[in-house]
Amino acid sequence: MKLGTNRISARSMVIWVTIGFVVLVPFMCRMTTLAGLSAGAISAGLIAGMVNGLGNWAIFASLEKGAKASVAIPLTALYPLCTVILATVFLRERPSSLQWLGIALALAGGAMLSYEPPAAPALEERPQCAQ
Amino acid sequence: MQTEPRRFPVWLWYALLCVFWWGLWGFFSKIGSVSANPLQLQILFTFGMLPVAFGMLLQMRGRLDRNPGGAAFGILSGFFTGLGALGYFAALRQQDASVVTPVTGLFPLLTVVLAFIVLRERLNKVQMGGIVLALASIVILSI
Numbered sequence: 461m462k463l464g465t466n467r468i469s470a471r472s473m474v475i476w477v478t479i480g481f482v483v484l485v486p487f488m489c490r491m492t493t494l495a496g497l498s499a500g501a502i503s504a505g506l507i508a509g510m511v512n513g514l515g516n517w518a519i520f521a522s523l524e525k526g527a528k529a530s531v532a533i534p535l536t537a538l539y540p541l542c543t544v545i546l547a548t549v550f551l552r553e554r555p556s557s558l559q560w561l562g563i564a565l566a567l568a569g570g571a572m573l574s575y576e577p578p579a580a581p582a583l584e585e586r587p588q589c590a591q
Numbered sequence: 592m593q594t595e596p597r598r599f600p601v602w603l604w605y606a607l608l609c610v611f612w613w614g615l616w617g618f619f620s621k622i623g624s625v626s627a628n629p630l631q632l633q634i635l636f637t638f639g640m641l642p643v644a645f646g647m648l649l650q651m652r653g654r655l656d657r658n659p660g661g662a663a664f665g666i667l668s669g670f671f672t673g674l675g676a677l678g679y680f681a682a683l684r685q686q687d688a689s690v691v692t693p694v695t696g697l698f699p700l701l702t703v704v705l706a707f708i709v710l711r712e713r714l715n716k717v718q719m720g721g722i723v724l725a726l727a728s729i730v731i732l733s734i
Binding site for chain 2: 489543
């Protein structure tokens with residue numbers, strides 16, 4: 461991803477990555493079929509794909525804007541935190557004690573990953589006295 | 592001496608936006624998985640990504656970046672992510688999800704190692720601690 465966004469725009473990356481996914485569709489269609497699926501399941505799957513595509517764009521944009529891959533990838537891998545919250549609110553699932561621990565660790569880990577020391581800002585952000 | 596207020600980095604906004612979108616992906620996947628198997632879902636995900644890609648192409652007025660390296664890394668990224676998902680489903684046939692999912696959730700560890708070696712990225716101690724906590728939470732949340 462980072463190697464890609466070093467060369468092309470985030471939006472172009474979304475398109476090329478989607479092509480990479482599409483290449484696998486014929487192989488997957490040999491192993492299964494969509495016949496018999498309910499309209500609800502198909503809709504949920506298609507919406508999931510759309511928001512996945514938007515998430516792809518956001519991670520590429522983050523890398524394009526200077527995020528380190530070693531920070532942005534572990535940070536965005538914390539997305540199950542958001543899923544747990546949505547499932548709690550809309551599906552009325554109740555997180556277990558272990559999941560609460562996971563949520564706490566995710567929040568702490570996310571905050572620590574986002575930490576950039578003030579001494580190392582980008583060149584244009586440095587105060588004038590540092591020139 | 593005047594000190595400038597610390598700005599919230601732009602990349603972090605996008606990263607958090609990504610967490611939101613992928614969180615929604617997990618949510619809708621959960622709903623879809625009630626009646627669709629993981630492979631069927633993967634096909635639907637791919638079809639669902641097409642309108643987003645088409646929208647991006649329209650926004651760019653058809654001017655797709657055709658840098659060979661960038662395009663190749665993009666296609667490989669999509670191909671291997673899809674392949675990784677297929678590997679995950681294959682592993683699920685051999686082992687319980689409670690074992691497979693936490694293990695595959697550790698993929699950021701490989702990214703960190705590759706970024707250290709290939710991209711020569713260096714993290715501060717707080718960020719390294721963050722990676723440890725993040726990996727622990729990924730394992731716990733995927734059990």
